[in-house]
Amino acid sequence: MNPNSNGDNNNLGNRDSVLPVMSVTSDFPTQKSIAREFTLNREQRAAFMIITSHLDGDSDCRTGDNNGQLIMCIPGCGGTGKSQLIRALSKYFVATKRMQMMRKLAPTGIAAAEIGGMTIHSFLGEQRNSRTPRTIKPGDLKLEKEWRLVEYLLIDEMSMVGLHLLAKLNRIICSAKHVDPNIPFGGINVIFFGDYLQYRPIYDAPLHTDFSLPSKQKSDKLLSEKELQQRVARSLILQINCVVKLTEQMRTEDRRYLQLLDNLRHGKCDRDDYELLLSRVVGQPSVKSLSDSPWDKAPILVFRNAVRTKLNNKAAIHKAAEIGQALMVCIAQDSCKGKPIEDPRLVKKLLELCDSKTEHLPGLLPLVPGMPVILTQNIAIELGLINGIFRQLVYEEDSVSTDVVSETFPTNTRYIRKPLYAIIEIVKSKIECNFEQLQSNLVPIPLMEQTFRINLADILPKDKKPKSNHKTFLSIKRRALPIVPAYAITTHKSQGQTLNKVVIDLKLPSGTDDLAAIYVPLSRVKCSDDAAILRYFDYKVLSIKPGKSQLAEIERLDKIYAATQLRFAQWF
Numbered sequence: 213m214n215p216n217s218n219g220d221n222n223n224l225g226n227r228d229s230v231l232p233v234m235s236v237t238s239d240f241p242t243q244k245s246i247a248r249e250f251t252l253n254r255e256q257r258a259a260f261m262i263i264t265s266h267l268d269g270d271s272d273c274r275t276g277d278n279n280g281q282l283i284m285c286i287p288g289c290g291g292t293g294k295s296q297l298i299r300a301l302s303k304y305f306v307a308t309k310r311m312q313m314m315r316k317l318a319p320t321g322i323a324a325a326e327i328g329g330m331t332i333h334s335f336l337g338e339q340r341n342s343r344t345p346r347t348i349k350p351g352d353l354k355l356e357k358e359w360r361l362v363e364y365l366l367i368d369e370m371s372m373v374g375l376h377l378l379a380k381l382n383r384i385i386c387s388a389k390h391v392d393p394n395i396p397f398g399g400i401n402v403i404f405f406g407d408y409l410q411y412r413p414i415y416d417a418p419l420h421t422d423f424s425l426p427s428k429q430k431s432d433k434l435l436s437e438k439e440l441q442q443r444v445a446r447s448l449i450l451q452i453n454c455v456v457k458l459t460e461q462m463r464t465e466d467r468r469y470l471q472l473l474d475n476l477r478h479g480k481c482d483r484d485d486y487e488l489l490l491s492r493v494v495g496q497p498s499v500k501s502l503s504d505s506p507w508d509k510a511p512i513l514v515f516r517n518a519v520r521t522k523l524n525n526k527a528a529i530h531k532a533a534e535i536g537q538a539l540m541v542c543i544a545q546d547s548c549k550g551k552p553i554e555d556p557r558l559v560k561k562l563l564e565l566c567d568s569k570t571e572h573l574p575g576l577l578p579l580v581p582g583m584p585v586i587l588t589q590n591i592a593i594e595l596g597l598i599n600g601i602f603r604q605l606v607y608e609e610d611s612v613s614t615d616v617v618s619e620t621f622p623t624n625t626r627y628i629r630k631p632l633y634a635i636i637e638i639v640k641s642k643i644e645c646n647f648e649q650l651q652s653n654l655v656p657i658p659l660m661e662q663t664f665r666i667n668l669a670d671i672l673p674k675d676k677k678p679k680s681n682h683k684t685f686l687s688i689k690r691r692a693l694p695i696v697p698a699y700a701i702t703t704h705k706s707q708g709q710t711l712n713k714v715v716i717d718l719k720l721p722s723g724t725d726d727l728a729a730i731y732v733p734l735s736r737v738k739c740s741d742d743a744a745i746l747r748y749f750d751y752k753v754l755s756i757k758p759g760k761s762q763l764a765e766i767e768r769l770d771k772i773y774a775a776t777q778l779r780f781a782q783w784f
C-alpha cells in the first residue's frame with residue numbers, strides 16, 4: 213500500500229514533484245506462507261485452511277451444526293503428517309498472537325512432546341491409573357484460569373484416548389467455562405487427530421466403541437458410573453461435524469514397503485510381503501548382526517515391559533564393558549508407612565519389580581554415559597523433556613558400594629544409594645537459556661517420589677503365598693530418578709515417533725490379536741531397509757484383521773469427510 217494514496221486526489225500536494233514510490237513487503241506470516249513453509253500437501257492444507265479460517269472468523273466455517281462449533285476429526289494412517297499439520301497450526305496461532313487460545317493434549321508423554329503439548333492426565337491433574345479423580349468444585353479459580361482463553365483444543369493420538377478420560381475432560385471444561393453440561397466440550401472447538409488402527413487405551417474403552425453392538429455383558433445388569441460416563445463421551449464423538457482424512461504418505465518413501473503396510477492395515481498381507489519381512493531378519497545378508505553399525509544404535513521395539521527391562525539391563529552392561537567402565541546402578545529408596553523396609557528379601561523383590569508396576573520409578577537403574585533414556589515422569593513435557601542421553605550422575609560420595617544387590621549386574625558394579633540428580637542431554641529441547649556457560653539442552657533431573665501399591669502375594673515366593681484369595685496390599689513410597697534406559701522401548705511407546713533405524717520383534721505374545729502390535733512398529737520407519745526384524749515370526753501375525761467397531765467408525769468418518777469436501781470445495 214502506498215501510504216500517500218489516501219484516495220483523495222486533491223491532497224496530492226505539488227503535482228510537479230515526483231512522489232516517492234514505496235512498496236511495503238510484509239514478513240507477517242499468512243495462512244498461505246505458513247502452509248508453504250510446512251510444505252503442506254493438499255489434504256493437510258485443506259484441514260489447515262478450515263481451522264485457521266474458523267479462527268479468523270470466516271462465516272462459512274462458523275455455520276452449521278452446534279452453532280458453528282467445530283468438532284473435527286483428522287484421521288490418517290501412520291506417517292500421513294498429522295503431527296506436521298499440528299506444528300503448522302501452532303505456528304499460525306503463534307504468528308497471529310493467539311497461542312493462548314490453543315491447547316494441545318495427547319494421551320502419552322512421547323506423543324505430547326511430539327506436538328509441544330501436555331498429557332491429558334497431567335492436564336487433569338491426575339496420576340496415571342489414579343483412583344482419586346480430580347474433584348471439580350464450583351468456582352475453582354485455578355481451573356477457570358487454565359481454560360479462560362482456550363477456544364481450540366487439539367487432541368493427538370486419539371486411538372489411545374479412552375471414553376472415560378474424554379468424559380472427565382468434557383466435565384472439567386464445561387465446569388471451567390460455566391456452560392450447560394449438554395453443550396459438548398463447553399462450547400470450545402475440538403480437533404481430534406489419529407488413526408484408529410493404532411494402539412487403543414489400556415484401561416478404558418476406545419473412542420470408536422459402538423454401544424449399539426451386542427455386548428458380552430448381560431443386558432439386565434445395571435451400568436456402572438464409568439460405563440455411563442463412557443456412553444456420554446461416545447455421544448460427544450457422534451457429534452463430530454467435520455472430517456479431513458489425510459491419505460498421502462509423508463514418512464514412507466519406499467513404494468513396495470508402503471504397499472506392505474497398506475496390506476497389513478487390511479489384514480491382507482500375502483506371501484511376498486512375508487518374504488520381504490523375512491529378508492530383514494537378523495542374520496540374513498541384509499542385516500548380518502545387531503552389533504554392526506547402524507543397528508548397534510537402533511532402538512529395539514518389544515511388546516512386554518519385562519522384556520524391555522531385561523534387554524536394557526543387558527545393553528547397559530555391554531556398553532559399560534565396551535567403554536571400559538564399571539557399570540553404575542542407582543538404587544531406589546523405598547519406605548512403607550514412613551519407615552525403611554527391613555526385610556532384605558522384600559527390599560530385593562521391590563527393587564526388582566518392573567517400573568511399569570512402580571509408577572514408572574525404576575528400583576535398579578543402570579547408567580552408562582551416552583545411554584539413551586526416557587524421562588518417565590512429567591517434568592515439563594511441553595519443553596521437550598522426554599527423550600534424552602544420560603551424561604553424568606551427581607551423588608553422595610559415601611553412598612557407593614560394590615556389595616552385590618542384584619545378580620542381574622556384574623560383580624564389579626558400583627551401586628549408588630544416594631544419587632542426587634542426573635544430567636540429561638535433551639534431544640529436542642525447547643528450553644531457552646540466556647547463560648553463556650550453560651547449555652540449554654543439558655538438564656539436571658532430580659529424584660522424584662511416587663507411591664505404588666503392590667499385592668504381597670505377587671512378590672512372595674510360591675511356598676510362602678497365602679492360601680486364601682484374600683489380597684494384602686502394601687503401599688510403598690519410592691524416591692528414585694525418573695529415568696529408564698531406552699536401548700529397548702515398548703512398541704506402545706513408539707507410537708507417534710518417526711525412527712531412523714529400528715529393530716522390531718514380530719513374535720507376538722500368545723493371545724495378542726491387536727493389529728496395532730504389528731502395524732505400529734512397522735510403520736515407524738521410512739523404508740524396509742530401515743527396519744531389522746529381531747527373529748523369525750509366524751506368517752499368521754500378518755493376517756490380524758481390524759475390529760468391527762474400528763472399521764465401522766472409519767466408514768462413519770469417511771461419510772462425514774465426503775460432506776466436508778462438498779462444504780469446503782474451495783480448499784480441496
Ligand SMILES: Nc1ncnc2c1ncn2[C@@H]1O[C@H](COP(=O)(O)OP(=O)(O)OP(=O)(O)O)[C@@H](O)[C@H]1O
Pocket residue numbers: 250251252253256288289290291292293294295296297407462463707708709710735
Ligand atoms: N507436508 C510435509 N512436508 C514435509 N514433510 C512432512 C510433511 N508432513 C509430514 N512430513 C514428515 O513425514 C514424517 C511423518 O509425519 P508425522 O509424524 O507428522 O506423521 P503422523 O501422521 O503424525 O504419524 P503417526 O500416526 O505415526 O504419529 C515426519 O518426518 C514429518 O516431518
